[in-house]
Amino acid sequence: MGAGHGHKLHFHGHSPVHRAPAHLKVLALLGFMLLVVAVPPGWWPAYAGFLLVLVAVVAVSHVPPAYLLRRMVVEVPFVVFAVLMPFLASGPRVEVLGVPVSEPGLAAAGALLAKGTLGVLASLTLAATTEPRHLLAGLERLRVPNLLVQIMGFMIRYLDVVTDEMGRMKVARESRGFRASHVWHWPVLARSSGALFIRSYERGERVHLAMLARGYTGTMPDTRPDTRSDRA
Template sequence: MSHRLHLPGSSPVHRTPAEVKIVCAVISVCAVVATPREMFWPFACYAAGLFVVWRVAQIPLRWIAPRLLIELPFVVLAVLLPFAAGEPRTTIFGLSLSTTGLYAAWGIVAKGAIGVGISLTVAATTSVRELPGGLSRLHVPAMIVTIVVLMLRYVDLIADEAERMRVARISRGDDPRTLRQIGATARGVGSLFLRSYERGERVHMSMLSRGFTGTVTDFGTTPASGRQWILSCAPVSAVLGVCVGAWVAR
């Protein structure tokens, strides 16, 4: 099984077991979120650390950058906060902006971008076939493991089906960018839902006929060793240190 966010490679980050990367990612994101938004240097340290990890994992910036755009809706919200929040206020380029709103906007953009970057790093270096074993070794309930793995697997199938439907519409002279085609677009969404449901039924019956018991197979992935836990926790310790240092220096 593969996923379009996975970037195959043989780097040390790719070879790290999935459960280690999941734990490190969760702790790192929590530390980033807990960092005071009034401090700027901690986020520069986090960003520098991410660049180092991308370098080690051989993840090119041209691959990361377009996928960071998923944060755009939150950036739009952040742009509005300096105008909507209250006192105290400051003047920047002739505009009266809320100081609290500026800090809030900075916090949303910085923490969101770093959090998305961490998530993309885990997705790029972890294949779907590694997830069942990693989540199971973290004692995640088997049903949740099954739902997560199948969701990741079939999101790609639904996206491919939607792309085929879009190409079919365009080849028949339809222009989905115009408002007059909104009815056809709505019908297309309904058709995609029905096709996805029917395909899910067929896949489920096929899995049952092959002996599926409700648990996703581990595919024989190797558990993390103590050395891998220690080496992988070193960067996380640095992240926690930066977070604690930010609160002390605040």
């Protein structure tokens, strides 16, 4: 994998968290998430304790909090769903700011927000302190199926390619006077998304054929720096 791909989430640094082995960080994230998911709704001290642990890890990693907060926008769909839950759920009603809402729905929404925020923040911390190639090597060391690791590697490698393609399609639409400012413009965006999917699928087919033409047999060559130094 080229060194210039998939680094948009990574924050370059030399902290102890950056230097920790990738497979240990993956195991730590998995164990942390299992603990978070296992906490029953309403155990707010436990959620606060998990948050303090994450804050401590971020402080040790020297990753700027603003760097992580800007990328937590990915959580917005979960936030919207959690906000709607107290109004849509059934059960006993309580008043919040003069508005009657479902008490079980309110508890479930709070748990969803807490667990989702902790999970997103922990995942972003891992991504910010681990280069993609090291993360893939760590997954290989954890005996994740080789095919899945290859798929993730290609996904990271070509994410920037697909993003650039989206940008070019947006420029092409705007150069023709199109501005997505109303609901009735959504069909145009949907057709653009379909065209982007087809182009990405065709690109993947061409890449696979090129790999087969170069002798690909189901395994990628080992290009990890530590392996190369050992062989030298």
